[in-house]
Amino acid sequence: MKAEPQPADIKAAQDVIASFQKARKSLRMYPSNNPIYVRTIEDVFRRLDNILEIGPLELGVRQNEILFGDTPVYAASGMEDNLAFFFFKDGLREISFKSGLTLEETREFLEAISQDSGMDEDIVTLLWEKDLEHIKYVIDENFLLEDETYETEAVLHAREETTPEEDLKRAHSEAFSSSTPMSAPEIVPLSSADFEELMREVRLDSADKLIKLISILFDILSDCQPALYPEVAGIIKSALEHSIRKGDLSSALGIFSAMDAVPPEGPVSDLLKKEMKKVQAHASSLELVKELGAHLDSGQIRDEEMLIDYVRRLDSSAIASLIAVLGDLKTMEARKTIMNALAFLGSKDLNALAKGLSDPRWYVVRNIIHIFRKMEDRRCVDFVIKASRHSDVRVRIEVIRALGELGGQGVIQTVRDALDDSEFSVRSSAARALGMLKTEPSRMILMQHMAGKDFMQADFNEKKEFFEVLSGWNSPESEAYMIKCLRAGSLFHKGRTDELKACAAYALGLMGAKNALPLLHKLRDSKNKTISDYAFNAIKRIEYGN
Amino acid sequence: METKEPEQDRPFRDLVSQLAVVIRTSQLHNPANEAVVTAIEKMIPLINGLLEDESSIQVELVGEYFYVNENRVKFTMEHLLNFDFLQKEFAKRSVGSISFLCPVAVENIQNFLSVFIACQYAPDPYEALVAGLAQEKCIDPGVVRRISVDGEHDLRRAVKKTYFNAVSFTKGVMNKLKAGERVNIKKAKRIVESMVDLLLDREEFLLGMTAIKNYDEYTFHHSVNVSILSVALGQKIGLSKKDLMELGLAALFHDIGKTEIPPLILNKPTSFTDEEWNVLKGHPVHGVRMIFRMKSFDDSSIRAAIVAYEHHMHQDHSGYPGIKKLKDLDLYSRIVSLADQYDGMTSSRVYARVPMTPDKALSLMSKRAGVQLDPLLFKFFINLVGVYPIGSLIMLDTRELAVISGVNNGDFQRPKMILITDGEGNKITPVAASLTEKDGLGRYTRNVMRTLDPVKYKINIAEYLL
Numbered sequence A: 001m002k003a004e005p006q007p008a009d010i011k012a013a014q015d016v017i018a019s020f021q022k023a024r025k026s027l028r029m030y031p032s033n034n035p036i037y038v039r040t041i042e043d044v045f046r047r048l049d050n051i052l053e054i055g056p057l058e059l060g061v062r063q064n065e066i067l068f069g070d071t072p073v074y075a076a077s078g079m080e081d082n083l084a085f086f087f088f089k090d091g092l093r094e095i096s097f098k099s100g101l102t103l104e105e106t107r108e109f110l111e112a113i114s115q116d117s118g119m120d121e122d123i124v125t126l127l128w129e130k131d132l133e134h135i136k137y138v139i140d141e142n143f144l145l146e147d148e149t150y151e152t153e154a155v156l157h158a159r160e161e162t163t164p165e166e167d168l169k170r171a172h173s174e175a176f177s178s179s180t181p182m183s184a185p186e187i188v189p190l191s192s193a194d195f196e197e198l199m200r201e202v203r204l205d206s207a208d209k210l211i212k213l214i215s216i217l218f219d220i221l222s223d224c225q226p227a228l229y230p231e232v233a234g235i236i237k238s239a240l241e242h243s244i245r246k247g248d249l250s251s252a253l254g255i256f257s258a259m260d261a262v263p264p265e266g267p268v269s270d271l272l273k274k275e276m277k278k279v280q281a282h283a284s285s286l287e288l289v290k291e292l293g294a295h296l297d298s299g300q301i302r303d304e305e306m307l308i309d310y311v312r313r314l315d316s317s318a319i320a321s322l323i324a325v326l327g328d329l330k331t332m333e334a335r336k337t338i339m340n341a342l343a344f345l346g347s348k349d350l351n352a353l354a355k356g357l358s359d360p361r362w363y364v365v366r367n368i369i370h371i372f373r374k375m376e377d378r379r380c381v382d383f384v385i386k387a388s389r390h391s392d393v394r395v396r397i398e399v400i401r402a403l404g405e406l407g408g409q410g411v412i413q414t415v416r417d418a419l420d421d422s423e424f425s426v427r428s429s430a431a432r433a434l435g436m437l438k439t440e441p442s443r444m445i446l447m448q449h450m451a452g453k454d455f456m457q458a459d460f461n462e463k464k465e466f467f468e469v470l471s472g473w474n475s476p477e478s479e480a481y482m483i484k485c486l487r488a489g490s491l492f493h494k495g496r497t498d499e500l501k502a503c504a505a506y507a508l509g510l511m512g513a514k515n516a517l518p519l520l521h522k523l524r525d526s527k528n529k530t531i532s533d534y535a536f537n538a539i540k541r542i543e544y545g546n
Numbered sequence B: 001m002e003t004k005e006p007e008q009d010r011p012f013r014d015l016v017s018q019l020a021v022v023i024r025t026s027q028l029h030n031p032a033n034e035a036v037v038t039a040i041e042k043m044i045p046l047i048n049g050l051l052e053d054e055s056s057i058q059v060e061l062v063g064e065y066f067y068v069n070e071n072r073v074k075f076t077m078e079h080l081l082n083f084d085f086l087q088k089e090f091a092k093r094s095v096g097s098i099s100f101l102c103p104v105a106v107e108n109i110q111n112f113l114s115v116f117i118a119c120q121y122a123p124d125p126y127e128a129l130v131a132g133l134a135q136e137k138c139i140d141p142g143v144v145r146r147i148s149v150d151g152e153h154d155l156r157r158a159v160k161k162t163y164f165n166a167v168s169f170t171k172g173v174m175n176k177l178k179a180g181e182r183v184n185i186k187k188a189k190r191i192v193e194s195m196v197d198l199l200l201d202r203e204e205f206l207l208g209m210t211a212i213k214n215y216d217e218y219t220f221h222h223s224v225n226v227s228i229l230s231v232a233l234g235q236k237i238g239l240s241k242k243d244l245m246e247l248g249l250a251a252l253f254h255d256i257g258k259t260e261i262p263p264l265i266l267n268k269p270t271s272f273t274d275e276e277w278n279v280l281k282g283h284p285v286h287g288v289r290m291i292f293r294m295k296s297f298d299d300s301s302i303r304a305a306i307v308a309y310e311h312h313m314h315q316d317h318s319g320y321p322g323i324k325k326l327k328d329l330d331l332y333s334r335i336v337s338l339a340d341q342y343d344g345m346t347s348s349r350v351y352a353r354v355p356m357t358p359d360k361a362l363s364l365m366s367k368r369a370g371v372q373l374d375p376l377l378f379k380f381f382i383n384l385v386g387v388y389p390i391g392s393l394i395m396l397d398t399r400e401l402a403v404i405s406g407v408n409n410g411d412f413q414r415p416k417m418i419l420i421t422d423g424e425g426n427k428i429t430p431v432a433a434s435l436t437e438k439d440g441l442g443r444y445t446r447n448v449m450r451t452l453d454p455v456k457y458k459i460n461i462a463e464y465l466l
């Protein structure tokens, strides 16, 4: 490239670097299949491609500047997002793009510079591994230099004793007088069968290394001094963390099954078990459970059975972690899986699970109640009841549903109270819950409520629903009550009474109450359209079963 | 927008691969044979297709890589056999490149093949090839691109610098670990990367550094030597650059557990008691611990830990540590075991042991192949170091003595050497020569009669190789 860059080139170089910076942001923000991600790379490629038509693009790197010729085309200060320093810190001093650069190479380059510079990675290693043909770089050699005097001293020492002439002479004469045969093995030329065998071996070897390391670590543990237990267990802990961060549940499970092999008795075993407990505690920590959640959300972990297998290995502190994570999950699938996991762990420690009921997020509370509900364990009732006065109606509905399904003496009072809830949906759930319980007391509570003044004031749908629930008992008492309703006549509240008649007709129909037929036929001719319609439908249902 | 597919160098790779197939087939059959013609017919569209966009196509061998029109051809394992074969065929004839200048037909390639096959028996194969192809306007051979004397000098200096830097780095790492200080693993990777680069560039220079065994500090040199030998073997079996780095790193740290062995035992000049042996045998386990003290969990530390643990285990599990459930040794462990045994046997270690000559070491290893050592990898290993590995002292039929200094890719039986005496056994100013040199009648100028033990005669190899 020309010694004196043209102004237009400078502008283009500036733009390219600006596009690198933009790309670093986008690539970090979006997954690689996102259109923005793809477009960003194409944009940088187009810019580079245009420049490279004229000649290679060579950039100098200083601590806080990137140079094109002698002209700074990028400047920054501080460490934050400083592209110049990002290259500089690893010893990179010059970077050049050659014509022939491909889109693929551009992508690899941008992905390399968009890495969060982790502890063990550096940009030079990343570029080296990618081995990009059209992107070259120059490194400051001193960057790697350890001890400059070492070479000089080692060479001096190695060459110190020059071979004495007389020794050479002696070697020569002895060599030609001796007849010791050659010991060198013969070289067998490599055949295509060797190459095929090699490929097979290499393929076989690509199996998971982590699993192997895990078994090595447990081998070490079974054989080493107790003084080393903490350190080796610490490595196992890191191995577990590593596998969870990668979403590799089977390796994590491998660790737990290896733990089972730890001998169950003896003083040594106690020490060992203590260390293993630490590993388990780490697996149960919020930090790692969060990782698990993220992998569930992203779909990396799909196998629910395996996940449950894994979760059953965690200690009860995992319950709090799972609850915390539950509220942050984005996908339905992930939530469902975590809830199943919680149901499993929670059944062994209801108190820990119940702590989730004080979570500030209403949906978490509802999820916890849902879990209790699905446990079908009456011991859950006491916990569920605690949330019956929750400020969010959606929680209260779930509470009542859960109580209805869990059943037992303990639920009655709470359900009865819910019949007076300010929200219709809660009252209706309470009625259904009573229906679920289907006991005499619950029927009586329901009928009592229906006989009350407030019920008369309720709107038609609510009434209809309550009658429908009552029809579920199909008992003489409910039938009698409904027939009574059909007969009722009132000068006052005529509208309300008519609503009751219609609802009673509907419910008798559901019950298939033949005794009610004469009355229903009568009401068939009612002037009130609603009553006559409901009576007609009920008759049809009773007589023809539909 | 036109998106270039990542497989864009595919036609180049296919061409190199097919050229190998064509040459190999024509070594078995005459160029008019149907099998040869079929192979040629497969290659012609590759050449002519590329010629649509380019005025000529040049297939060139530089160092360990093939280039097509200056584009380095990356290859994967499936191509290893063909690439390896073609490399040797080029080297045998001192051919650096073959260019196709215009679209070719079957007859052009057949002409080329008959000359190419025949010329290897000529005293100067390359000259014979050029003469034989004088009439062939479309196909043009080229010489091996030699690095200039200056370039070679620079390269040798870079090799030395890299080698000793790696040794002093290893020393630093081991001392830091002993002192419980943090170790910069980034730097370790970078040092291995520079070794990989040098091996890919001119393998023999860095390999030559491992042949000098009389350094002061065995453990550090040994670590670097094992790393170099492992990477060189890894390269022979077609591992990618990234894999080579992981292998080199694992090999560099294979004995890192020795930092936990008391120096009194480690440097003991006499042989070990049983108890001392047991302490020493703990170094693979300590190695695993040390790896994870240095480095967080990732693919490369996992592999390094496995290698540190398994490098004395032996393929047949006759070594240590003993384990309950037998598992196959990791590929890298098997590679490092070979390199480790070879370097260990040929080094003068602190404890009362005399180093073995390289050929003795190889013959002992060949007995272990299939028992302790992986026989297939050993085959590749011996093809790497040759029958007379670098550093061997040899006696020639001209009654001269010489030190082997490098491998000839075309002929493993005939490496490069440095003559150190005349026919009477008088010490001379060292002269570079090659066992492949022939006289005017096509006979080899020098042949090896046997190897000698330099230690026995106090011959300092380093004097000639450094």
Ligand SMILES: [Fe+2]
Residues within 6 Å of the ligand: B254, B255, B283, B311, B312
């Ligand atoms: Fe070792």
Ligand SMILES: [Fe+2]
Residues within 6 Å of the ligand: B222, B226, B254, B255, B340, B344
């Ligand atoms: Fe070793």
